[in-house]
Amino acid sequence: MARGVGSSDGKRRPITARELARMIGVSQSAVSRAFTPGASIAAELRQKILKFAEEQDYHPNAIASMLSKSRTNIVGIVVSDMSNPFYPALIQKLSQGLQRIGLQSLLFNITKGSNIEEQLSALRRYNVDAVIVISATMLSGATLHWATEGRAAILINRVVEDADINCVCCDNVEGARAIADHFHELGRRRVAYVSGLSHTTTNLERQNAFITRIAELGMTLTGRVDGGEYSYEAGRRAALEIAAKNNADAIFFANDILAIGGIDALREDVGKRVPEDISVAGFDDIPMASWPHYALTTFRQPLDEIVTVVVGMLEDGSCQPGQPSSVRRISGGLIVRHSTGPLG
Amino acid sequence: MARGVGSSDGKRRPITARELARMIGVSQSAVSRAFTPGASIAAELRQKILKFAEEQDYHPNAIASMLSKSRTNIVGIVVSDMSNPFYPALIQKLSQGLQRIGLQSLLFNITKGSNIEEQLSALRRYNVDAVIVISATMLSGATLHWATEGRAAILINRVVEDADINCVCCDNVEGARAIADHFHELGRRRVAYVSGLSHTTTNLERQNAFITRIAELGMTLTGRVDGGEYSYEAGRRAALEIAAKNNADAIFFANDILAIGGIDALREDVGKRVPEDISVAGFDDIPMASWPHYALTTFRQPLDEIVTVVVGMLEDGSCQPGQPSSVRRISGGLIVRHSTGPLG
DNA sequence: ATATGACTTGCATACGCATTCAACATGAAC
DNA sequence: GTTCATGTTGAATGCGTATGCAAGTCATAT
Structure with missing residues (x-):
């Protein structure tokens, strides 16, 4: 053996x-x-x-202490997508915030290939004090409920309004509207929208708010493409699809990594000028958004505040089962860079 | 309360x-x-x-099981730098590999601000079965020894030859030599080297091998700059410093994120053409290296193999204290893209 | 001097499971 | 029919810490 x-x-x-x-x-x-x-x-x-x-x-011996106190000081962090640079940044800050109040982070990576239920059963067997689910697009609502049932749980960037679950989430409506307004101010009138995973709540909120707002502003939605995933490659493909129709003067990508892929496709593959021919905006404000080649206009998700709120909920027990659940919207901020500009 | x-x-x-x-x-x-x-x-x-x-x-109840078996099935993963995209990718694959053999990942984020000893004492109190240290540049040798003492431990991308510690590491010498050879084949003769943290073993190995090899090839080292950290910004600063001397026709950056910062600085700030005026190479092969704007020539670290080896050592117990420790070098591969090319 | 109360301390037990040991059952071999 | 090996089961105990309870100490108030 x-x-x-x-x-x-x-x-x-x-x-x-x-x-x-x-x-x-x-x-x-x-x-x-x-x-x-x-x-x-x-x-x-x-x-x-x-x-x-x-x-x-x-x-x-912390193990013995756990057994007798039936309290582990361990928080399960469920993640499904570390390839979007937004999440490593969030995880890092989150785990540091948790360490600050004496909690350890047990990491659960959920991917297509893996047996999700089996992995998440560890959440139960290990008696984690709380579960933080970070945009687990892989998890069905039922699985989510099963995994968090009867214990403190917080969803980050995924909203389940009706169910009794705590959510902490960037204000997607605010962000999408800000982007729409920004496009409008720049004189853009024919805009397209690119989603990552169309059924995710982050996407639905951004998409609906964006489309509603551009209608209010009298702008035209020339296209709506679903990338199928939140990735650089998906952004590229979506941008090419939109460029082929050649009738948009601005694109709002559901997040930065899509937008960056989009910019590269527009410039490298179809020779469009960004922002002159077509303006591009994203969402998140990942580090690469500020790289000069992209200089991506985006709506910043306030990582520190999100972490502060999550850690606060863990600290004051307001995320305990039995407590009324809440949906906390964190306000972000529009970051204007050079991927958007006047028509030229 | x-x-x-x-x-x-x-x-x-x-x-x-x-x-x-x-x-x-x-x-x-x-x-x-x-x-x-x-x-x-x-x-x-x-x-x-x-x-x-x-x-x-x-x-x-896994906790009770831990107590009676004095075996936790938990591996502590110590990380110090999640901002370099190489590490999130590694962590993801690693934690999946561990889950596959029934081990959970407890994450320890070490940063400048935090009380390292206090954080790592959790490694002991929680009785983790093993410790995996991922390029913890923040950790002194003494701290490292203290944290891993008496338990299974593996260092990834940090080598301590003399001490009795297991290391799994990309073959830095092979990589640095491959880059030097590549520069030489392209006709480059005046090359510079940029380090991240000069005292890290990854840097020392790459730097020494590179410098040795260019000497063997009769090339000139026109400059050597230490960025002070492995970051995009450090790469920019270093590139500007080298460009100011205006005497290099190729730069080898100690890793990709530095190189990408360097390319941006060369192109955006000082109007150099990459690769024609200056060829640039990195190390790691992070996702951004393949983005067309950078198309970075780099030496790929084989993530999957590294993970396989680490998981294998955990599985067969060869990293247990008492077993002879070993340093495993994993062979990588040169990826030639368009950030390097003939003089033009 | 006694009563009262605030503090300290040790004893005993609980936490939930793994494992050793002894008991028992079954069937094969003689 | 007896013997032995093999396989199966339950009782009892241990893993290391936290905590309720009772006993004890000490100073203050009466």
Whole structure:
């Protein structure tokens, strides 16, 4: 049999609270209390114990603590798409925010090939204190419900209004309207829209708000293309499709990575000038959006605020089951760069 | 006091093995065995128990299992830089590879601002079965040793030859030499080198191999600039510094994200033509390297193979403490695109 | 001097599962 | 029919910590 990770040989067993207690001549309870903030223990004794603990390299065993407290201090983070640079950035900030309040991040990567239910069953077996689902386009509503049932859960950038689920989400309507208004101010009148996954809530909100707004402004929707995924390549394909019809003077891509693919296709493959011939806007404000070649006009998702809100909900318990669920919309901001401009 | 994540109200306690056993009329041991592959239990009884478990929605509590087996099935992944797109891609594939053999990924984000020792103490308290350190430039050798001491550990893209630590690493020497040879074949003779963090082992290996090779080939090193970090902005600054001296006809950047920043600076800020005036090469082959505007010639790090090797070491236990440690070099491949070309 | 209360401390037990050990059943071999 | 090997099961215990409870200490108030 393969020995594998975790086989016991080679690891010297760490010292336990009981052993440390015996050395010092106190009870195991005392050791436990020394490490429990606010526990009933004399300051003097606590110091003594902590000093010995330091010397003996004693560390409380978090596993045992989990078992007896039935609280793990672990948050499951469910992700489905790390190839969009927006998400690594979010995950990084999120995991740092969680670490700041003493929570660890257990990562769950959901992809097409994998057995989702089996992976998510780990959420239950590991007793994670909370689940944060980051735009898991792979998850059906039923799976989502099953995975989060009975525990604290927050969805980021996916909204389920009717179900009893907490959502934290950039204000997609605000963003899409801002882009529409911006196109209008630039004199663009014939605009197209490119979605990533058409059924995702982020897309539906952006798309509907955008189309509604351009109608209000008297502009024409010349095309609507679904890329099939939120990727650079999908953006390229969609842009080519739109360019073939040759009747749009502006394109709003559902996110930045699509938009960047779109810009490359327009310039490299069909020789369009961006922004003169066709203006392009995206959504997210990923790092590449500010690269000069793209200089992408976009609607910024405020990562820090999103993380702050999520961490806050975890901290104050407002995402606990039993608490009323809420949908928090975080306001973003239009970033105007050079991928949009007057007709020229 | 804030209620916070994990407060007990609102969660109904899941059923335990003992309760399930009582319902069925068997012992708790039997339930445990039913869920333990290879355990001594009649196939018939196992099926019966599994059927009831399904009905009663019983799931073994992984925490309790950890405590009694002193094996967590959790791997700590220590990361310091998610802003370089290479790492999210690696993390994604890695966590999927781990999930495939039943291991979960606990993520540790190390950044300048954070208290590293405090964060890494969680590695010990949580009893992770193994630690994978991904190019943690933030970690001193001592901290690294402390964090991984006495447990299975693998460093990815950081090499510590003398210490007793397992390393899996792209063959930097092979890559740097390939770039040098490529420059030479193109007729470039005056080359510069840009490092990210000069003291990192990836940099030292690439730099030394590159410089050695260009000397062998009779080429001139016109400059060597340290960017101070592996970032787009650092690449820009370094490129400007080199362009100011105006005596290089090719630049090898220590990685792709630097190179991309460099290309933008050369083209946008100082009006150089890439590749005609200056050829540029990077290292990693991140997704952006294939974007047509950059079309970056680079040395590809074989992500899948790296992950395969790491997962294999975890699976066969060859990274356990007590086992002889090894440094595995994974061979990559030169990807020639249009950021390098003949003088023109 | 006694009563009261606030603090401290240790004992014992619970947390849920894995595993050892002994008991038992079954069937084959003699 | 007896013996032995093999396979199956349950009782009991351990994993390391947290915590309710009772006992104890000490100072203050009466």
